[in-house]
Amino acid sequence: MNERFDPSQADERWQRAWDERECFRADDASSKPRSYVLEMFPYPSGRIHIGHVRNYTMGDVLARYKRMKGFEVLHPMGWDAFGMPAENAAMEKGVHPGSWTRENIANMKAQLKRLGFALDWSRELATCDADYYGQEQALFLDLYEAGLVYRKESAVNWDPVDQTVLANEQVIDGRGWRSGALVEKRKLSQWFLKITDFAEELLDGLGTLDDWPEKVRLMQENWIGKSQGMQFAFTLSNGEKLEVYTTRPDTIFGASFVAVAADHPVAQAVAENSAEAQSFVETCRAGGTTAAELETAEKLGFDTGLTARHPFTGEDLPVYIANFVLMDYGTGAIMAVPGHDQRDFDFAAKYGLPILRVVAASAEDAGKPFEGEAEAGDGICVNSDFIDGMSVAEAKAAVIARAEREGWGEGKTQYRLRDWGVSRQRYWGTPIPFIHCDGCGVVPVPKEQLPVELPEDVDFSTPGNPLLRHATWKHVDCPKCGKPATRETDTLDTFVDSSWYFLRFASQPDDKPFDREEIARWLPVEQYIGGIEHAILHLLYARFWTRALKRIGKLDVAEPFASLFTQGMVTHETYRRAGTNEPAAMDGEGDFDSDNEPASKWLSPEEVEKRADGVFEKATGLPVEVGRVVKMSKSKKNVVDPDQIVATYGADAIRWFMLSDSPPERDLPWSEAGIEGCGRFVQRLWRIFSQFDAAAQGEDKALDRKRDQTVAAVAVDIEALSFNKAVARIYELASAIEKAEPSASRSAAIRALLLVVAPMMPHLAEEAWATIGRGLVADAAWPQVDAALLVEDEVTIAVQVKGKLRDTLTVAKGTAKEELEALALASDKVQRALDGAEVKKVIVVPDRLVNLVA
RNA sequence: GCGGACGUGGCGGAAUGGUAGACGCAGCGGACUUAAAAUCCGCUUGGGCAUCCCAGUGCGGGUUCGAGUCCCGCCGUCCGCACCA
Numbered sequence: 001m002n003e004r005f006d007p008s009q010a011d012e013r014w015q016r017a018w019d020e021r022e023c024f025r026a027d028d029a030s031s032k033p034r035s036y037v038l039e040m041f042p043y044p045s046g047r048i049h050i051g052h053v054r055n056y057t058m059g060d061v062l063a064r065y066k067r068m069k070g071f072e073v074l075h076p077m078g079w080d081a082f083g084m085p086a087e088n089a090a091m092e093k094g095v096h097p098g099s100w101t102r103e104n105i106a107n108m109k110a111q112l113k114r115l116g117f118a119l120d121w122s123r124e125l126a127t128c129d130a131d132y133y134g135q136e137q138a139l140f141l142d143l144y145e146a147g148l149v150y151r152k153e154s155a156v157n158w159d160p161v162d163q164t165v166l167a168n169e170q171v172i173d174g175r176g177w178r179s180g181a182l183v184e185k186r187k188l189s190q191w192f193l194k195i196t197d198f199a200e201e202l203l204d205g206l207g208t209l210d211d212w213p214e215k216v217r218l219m220q221e222n223w224i225g226k227s228q229g230m231q232f233a234f235t236l237s238n239g240e241k242l243e244v245y246t247t248r249p250d251t252i253f254g255a256s257f258v259a260v261a262a263d264h265p266v267a268q269a270v271a272e273n274s275a276e277a278q279s280f281v282e283t284c285r286a287g288g289t290t291a292a293e294l295e296t297a298e299k300l301g302f303d304t305g306l307t308a309r310h311p312f313t314g315e316d317l318p319v320y321i322a323n324f325v326l327m328d329y330g331t332g333a334i335m336a337v338p339g340h341d342q343r344d345f346d347f348a349a350k351y352g353l354p355i356l357r358v359v360a361a362s363a364e365d366a367g368k369p370f371e372g373e374a375e376a377g378d379g380i381c382v383n384s385d386f387i388d389g390m391s392v393a394e395a396k397a398a399v400i401a402r403a404e405r406e407g408w409g410e411g412k413t414q415y416r417l418r419d420w421g422v423s424r425q426r427y428w429g430t431p432i433p434f435i436h437c438d439g440c441g442v443v444p445v446p447k448e449q450l451p452v453e454l455p456e457d458v459d460f461s462t463p464g465n466p467l468l469r470h471a472t473w474k475h476v477d478c479p480k481c482g483k484p485a486t487r488e489t490d491t492l493d494t495f496v497d498s499s500w501y502f503l504r505f506a507s508q509p510d511d512k513p514f515d516r517e518e519i520a521r522w523l524p525v526e527q528y529i530g531g532i533e534h535a536i537l538h539l540l541y542a543r544f545w546t547r548a549l550k551r552i553g554k555l556d557v558a559e560p561f562a563s564l565f566t567q568g569m570v571t572h573e574t575y576r577r578a579g580t581n582e583p584a585a586m587d588g589e590g591d592f593d594s595d596n597e598p599a600s601k602w603l604s605p606e607e608v609e610k611r612a613d614g615v616f617e618k619a620t621g622l623p624v625e626v627g628r629v630v631k632m633s634k635s636k637k638n639v640v641d642p643d644q645i646v647a648t649y650g651a652d653a654i655r656w657f658m659l660s661d662s663p664p665e666r667d668l669p670w671s672e673a674g675i676e677g678c679g680r681f682v683q684r685l686w687r688i689f690s691q692f693d694a695a696a697q698g699e700d701k702a703l704d705r706k707r708d709q710t711v712a713a714v715a716v717d718i719e720a721l722s723f724n725k726a727v728a729r730i731y732e733l734a735s736a737i738e739k740a741e742p743s744a745s746r747s748a749a750i751r752a753l754l755l756v757v758a759p760m761m762p763h764l765a766e767e768a769w770a771t772i773g774r775g776l777v778a779d780a781a782w783p784q785v786d787a788a789l790l791v792e793d794e795v796t797i798a799v800q801v802k803g804k805l806r807d808t809l810t811v812a813k814g815t816a817k818e819e820l821e822a823l824a825l826a827s828d829k830v831q832r833a834l835d836g837a838e839v840k841k842v843i844v845v846p847d848r849l850v851n852l853v854a
Numbered sequence: 855g856c857g858g859a860c861g862u863g864g865c866g867g868a869a870u871g872g873u874a875g876a877c878g879c880a881g882c883g884g885a886c887u888u889a890a891a892a893u894c895c896g897c898u899u900g901g902g903c904a905u906c907c908c909a910g911u912g913c914g915g916g917u918u919c920g921a922g923u924c925c926c927g928c929c930g931u932c933c934g935c936a937c938c939a
Contacts (some may be wrong), residue, residue, distance in 0.1 A: 728877035803920040
């Protein structure tokens with residue numbers, strides 16, 4: 001063996017060997033137990049960033065480990081290839097989104113290969129392939145036939161300059177993020193998926209996802225937002241009915257006014273006859289949408305002059321248009337109970353409306369005044385006629401029962417979850433396979449005509465969706481009547497693409513989206529790994545698609561991802577020239593720089609030099625302030641390039657760094673010193689492997705034990721994704737081997753060390769295995785352990801006096817209580833600590849400790 | 855405001871209610887070398903600077919023979935949601 005391990009030639013050689021042997025190709029016909037390991041596929045932005053490296057390294061270690069354990073592993077990779085950045089590039093650089101995307105894919109694939117990931121590239125897919133999106137169109141039509149797809153008018157953020165719809169996060173202070181134009185609310189006919197049909201199922205399903213982070217399940221639960229209450233109708237003074245929804249029917253006797261949203265038909269009707277009302281409604285609509293504005297937003301209302309008759313008291317309650325009532329939740333109208341709801345309280349205080357107490361701690365407190373705020377808590381009902389004295393829960397049931405009996409209201413369950421709008425007025429996405437015909441209406445494209453392919457010749461020189469103004473593409477004959485008609489020019493939200501890619505990985509026939517039997521063999525994904533930023537949308541949509549496809553008989557799985565792991569970010573120190581303050585816009589989230597604070601004040605790690613007397617800018621020698629450790633981002637220049645790290649230290653070193661030290665769910669601080677340490681450890685292992693001697697004789701029982709304990713512990717740690725702990729174990733075994741004298745045991749330990757390191761540092765492992773083992777280590781089995789060796793025969797026991805450690809004893813495992821007690825009392829240190837005091841009580845935990853209580 | 859997570863050496867972090875600080879990084883001392891790099895050995899929570907003793911896991915209480923771990927109350931940091939009736 002050479003003196004040093006040289007990744008610059010070894011890495012590529014082994015990567016080629018794995019490719020040529022198709023080591024990581026998953027065999028659909030295999031009789032082995034199966035394991036589907038999946039990481040969230042990347043958007044092809046052009047370059048892999050360090051977060052990808054962390055994500056994919058974790059999955060790779062697990063996939064390689066599972067292979068060694070005898071599983072048939074499916075570990076695929078693909079590209080979430082549709083989306084806006086490609087169109088932005090087209091507008092800025094004049095490149096076609098397709099060629100831009102494919103070039104990026106090629107670059108990133110090469111980068112992934114250089115990291116040595118054990119991926120089945122034969123199943124690679126890009127969502128912009130017509131093969132893929134054509135099948136997606138077929139699924140979309142299936143869902144349409146099943147009634148799970150519909151069209152409705154919906155308000156969107158419309159950028160009048162760019163002629164496009166903006167997502168909420170693209171609207172900054174009411175202006176388009178790109179054009180800076182004031183964004184308008186526009187009503188467009190949009191496609192929707194009926195995710196609300198699955199609200200209850202998706203909520204229930206969370207209960208089965210034991211191996212998902214509690215945090216993610218909670219976020220989804222909140223997002224679905226189930227609430228139970230009562231919907232009922234007030235009769236208005238104009239004779240109309242006004243439906244309201246409340247979760248607190250128990251407080252109905254405390255209702256002192258009624259409020260409707262600005263967009264509510266009642267408000268609209270009032271506005272038609274009143275300029276004042278009209279202007280108030282417009283103020284509400286213009287109301288800011290940013291978090292800060294909402295927080296400080298004053299409760300505002302407009303008295304319509306109408307009244308609503310209270311169903312029990314017959315009292316006439318004033319009806320207001322209120323800015324805090326939302327049209328798209330419940331019925332867009334509420335009964336307001338100021339005493340027991342803070343918003344209603346604020347409103348009532350402002351407009352001098354009665355604040356009534358109908359819930360109190362006890363009957364004696366029925367007259368207790370409010371102390372400046374609403375009381376939303378539990379208690380018993382007071383001042384409430386027939387429900388007086390009931391608990392809140394009892395009263396809810398009683399009021400609902402009475403309303404239902406009398407026929408003016410009913411118990412109702414509400415969800416915060418809304419249907420999923422999937423229309424995007426863009427080019428670079430999956431065309432929605434429908435045709436608009438003047439005679440026949442909206443007609444699905446016949447399946448045999450799929451895929452509806454995107455036209456290649458598109459023009460991005462003017463704003464707006466190029467599909468809309470394409471000369472020929474949208475003009476087709478109606479499939480039903482044959483008359484001239486037009487294609488739908490909207491494309492699908494890219495979250496649709498990522499809602500089923502894990503199915504297509506497992507099965508990709510030419511003639512249908514996937515084969516049901518093959519899916520049943522691979523799914524659910526055993527371990528899914530990705531960023532927490534997808535906790536809600538992607539993961540909820542994927543769960544929804546899976547359930548929807550199951551409902552229409554395409555699938556047999558309910559939940560796509562059995563176990564989910566959300567990894568932390570990779571962070572780095574920030575550097576900036578001394579004296580340049582952090583701009584206001586950088587506070588909080590803002591990833592953009594404000595106008596008066598140039599981005600150039602941030603320095604990249606390469607631009608600074610760390611010396612004993614501080615940190616300085618290399619070019620100028622000026623002092624540098626070391627800022628907070630934050631997520632790597634281009635704007636703060638605290639990024640490192642994975643390619644450069646690989647070029648300098650090799651793939652195994654960066655992989656090892658990704659796994660070391662920090663628990664995988666937490667943030668990982670990148671440091672130059674850290675990666676250097678990893679590079680040194682690669683060489684240290686190489687030296688250890690070089691010392692393997694098949695002919696060595698002799699037994700080293702302690703090392704044998706350490707070896708098998710390490711193998712067993714690393715297996716447990718990898719399965720729990722506790723890579724940092726596995727890494728620590730490996731360091732320990734490496735040290736033990738270095739300290740040991742040559743022996744057959746030592747050689748066996750070296751061999752075992754190589755094998756447990758192999759999933760983490762596959763290139764180094766292959767290079768060493770070439771002389772130590774047979775074949776490729778990628779095909780080797782995880783080492784067997786001798787269960788008898790795992791158990792220590794000697795244990796060190798703590799001896800405490802009054803709970804304080806005074807001595808330790810090394811004894812045979814299983815030593816009797818009485819003997820331990822005697823040994824403890826015989827200790828000089830113990831006697832000194834006792835100082836003649838009488839031992840009143842002795843606690844002995846066998847193999848652990850003796851505690852003498854004086 | 856609501857919900858959640860987390861506070862352990864200079865840093866990242868280990869610790870089924872049972873020897874706190876494993877392992878790594880950084881630092882210090884030494885060996886090797888003409889020298890450096892690399893490598894190897896040792897030390898590294900604070901204090902008294904002695905085999906040893908005292909204190910110590912954000913702060914204050916509590917349960918327990920024994921608490922980083924369990925309970926109660928604070929403080930701080932981070933994340934998510936946000937007028938959802």
